[in-house]
Amino acid sequence: MTTANRPRDLASSPSAVGPPRAGLVLISLILVAAVANLNLAVANVALPSIGEHFQSSQTTLDLIAVGYSLGLACSVLWLGALGDRYGRKTLLVLGTVLAIPMSLLAAYAPSDTVLFIARLGGGLAAGMAFPTTLALITALWAPGAARTKSIALWSGLGGAIAALGPLLSGLLLEHFYWGSVFLITLPLAVVAIVVAWIFVPAHVNESTERVDNLGGILSMILVASLILAINFAPVQQARTAALALGGIAVVALVVFVIRQRRAANPLYDLHVAARPPFWVAACAGIIVFGSLMGAMFIGQQYLQNVLGYSTLQAGLSILPAALLMVLVAPRSAKIVEARGARFTLLFGYVFVLLGFLTMLLLWGEHAAYWKVGLAYALVGIGVGLAGTPASHSLTGSVPVRRVGMASGTADLQRDLGGAVMQSIFGALLTAGYAAAASAQITASGANVSSSVQEELTKSFAGAQAIANEYPQNSAQIISAAKTSFLQGDQWAYAAGIIAVLVGAAIVFRFFPKYEDERRLLAEYAAESDGDPSS
Numbered sequence: 001m002t003t004a005n006r007p008r009d010l011a012s013s014p015s016a017v018g019p020p021r022a023g024l025v026l027i028s029l030i031l032v033a034a035v036a037n038l039n040l041a042v043a044n045v046a047l048p049s050i051g052e053h054f055q056s057s058q059t060t061l062d063l064i065a066v067g068y069s070l071g072l073a074c075s076v077l078w079l080g081a082l083g084d085r086y087g088r089k090t091l092l093v094l095g096t097v098l099a100i101p102m103s104l105l106a107a108y109a110p111s112d113t114v115l116f117i118a119r120l121g122g123g124l125a126a127g128m129a130f131p132t133t134l135a136l137i138t139a140l141w142a143p144g145a146a147r148t149k150s151i152a153l154w155s156g157l158g159g160a161i162a163a164l165g166p167l168l169s170g171l172l173l174e175h176f177y178w179g180s181v182f183l184i185t186l187p188l189a190v191v192a193i194v195v196a197w198i199f200v201p202a203h204v205n206e207s208t209e210r211v212d213n214l215g216g217i218l219s220m221i222l223v224a225s226l227i228l229a230i231n232f233a234p235v236q237q238a239r240t241a242a243l244a245l246g247g248i249a250v251v252a253l254v255v256f257v258i259r260q261r262r263a264a265n266p267l268y269d270l271h272v273a274a275r276p277p278f279w280v281a282a283c284a285g286i287i288v289f290g291s292l293m294g295a296m297f298i299g300q301q302y303l304q305n306v307l308g309y310s311t312l313q314a315g316l317s318i319l320p321a322a323l324l325m326v327l328v329a330p331r332s333a334k335i336v337e338a339r340g341a342r343f344t345l346l347f348g349y350v351f352v353l354l355g356f357l358t359m360l361l362l363w364g365e366h367a368a369y370w371k372v373g374l375a376y377a378l379v380g381i382g383v384g385l386a387g388t389p390a391s392h393s394l395t396g397s398v399p400v401r402r403v404g405m406a407s408g409t410a411d412l413q414r415d416l417g418g419a420v421m422q423s424i425f426g427a428l429l430t431a432g433y434a435a436a437a438s439a440q441i442t443a444s445g446a447n448v449s450s451s452v453q454e455e456l457t458k459s460f461a462g463a464q465a466i467a468n469e470y471p472q473n474s475a476q477i478i479s480a481a482k483t484s485f486l487q488g489d490q491w492a493y494a495a496g497i498i499a500v501l502v503g504a505a506i507v508f509r510f511f512p513k514y515e516d517e518r519r520l521l522a523e524y525a526a527e528s529d530g531d532p533s534s
Helices: 022-054 058-086 088-107 112-140 145-173 178-183 185-199 213-232 236-262 276-305 311-316 319-339 341-362 369-395 400-444 450-458 460-469 471-510 514-529
Strands: none
Touching: 022 058, 022 088, 022 112, 022 145, 022 178, 022 185, 022 276, 022 311, 058 088, 058 112, 058 213, 058 400, 088 112, 088 178, 088 185, 112 145, 145 178, 145 311, 145 319, 145 369, 178 185, 213 236, 213 400, 276 311, 276 341, 276 369, 276 400, 276 471, 276 514, 319 341, 319 369, 341 369, 341 471, 341 514, 400 471
């Protein structure tokens, strides 16, 4: 069946002002994205409670935190292509429906292993729905100010909702058990399913080409093995597994590239991906969105473990980031139109860098809240500025019929960025904490059994458990654990600074300047208009 013969709710060409009932359509897509964004963020504030309940190692907590991003990151490219071919609306609704049982499984998980599996499954469900939201914005709005503004609202509100997840989680954890945080999205998911079914048009600018399913499987293996390798790397007993997974990732990458060069209809068009507005924006987005997720991941544990914040106080601490992302994102769209994506990306990077410097230099054992709020505010401004051009450049660089690839990459920015940065931050936190804790045990000269030493060095939650067993030494144990945690998180923030500097250098060197960018995007749009299959 050709695209022209499919039933459609509207014509194949996107409208410059948007589809009929454009506001309701955009609200529906943002609500669907909100389900994915909230589920992405709700676990962070609950990590100390989860660790205490299951007595989890720091590596297990890292995997629980990164599991949702992992499921999303390894599936968005393939599922985005399936949506392009078989129906974006269908995939969007199906993914939102599947989010419900995955949330329930996470809420009532009997072990931290099951909890990780539920988070992974939730990420796979979101991989069906989340990339489709941006794909539909690109398919329904023609290039121009209206599309840029829609993407800005989608990006800014999505990031803000993700930042609000810890606040809602903290509020629930004040009154209910740790699993309650995974129930937050259930009513929102029901509403999102209904409005998406009613208002979102079906079969708009979809492809009739075959999907490269082998490429999809390879992409899943590549991303999953890479993320797991990073998480297992700091664990002494898992080094062999980490090396094996790293090897699998390298082989999968090589085979994936060969497959994409030879496939008649590649899952990931390397010719399009080589365009500077595309690949530089993809790298930039991975770092900036990953910075947000990494900062929240480490920050929530720091606030509760070191500063002694309650779960509600820790959640409230994120508000500066959420509010400023909402305020800045629409203005980011205007800056993109006036000054170009390169300038806006670099402007955003400046604020993200300042945020990490604040964490590295000012976050200590007795940091006042203004230092916490300042860091989150700076990161929020940076992500609000950089999020729009990162997504806008991707979608403007591909034919409309292949927006699944662009939206998949845009989501990959967030999810792979979040998974990689959380994994790197978590690995450094784990290694730094274990090294500092071991050094303190050795320096104390205490006669500590191997089993107790293992608990003390595996995570802050492990140290808390030992402190509860030895109340006469509780104060010393917790103090040592705080000192060890602070060494680990310093390593993580330093890595964030290095990543931001590398990303800024890539954007400065390789992203086209304003006039070149406008010329290239106009060429890409003309190419799309001249494509009979689009």
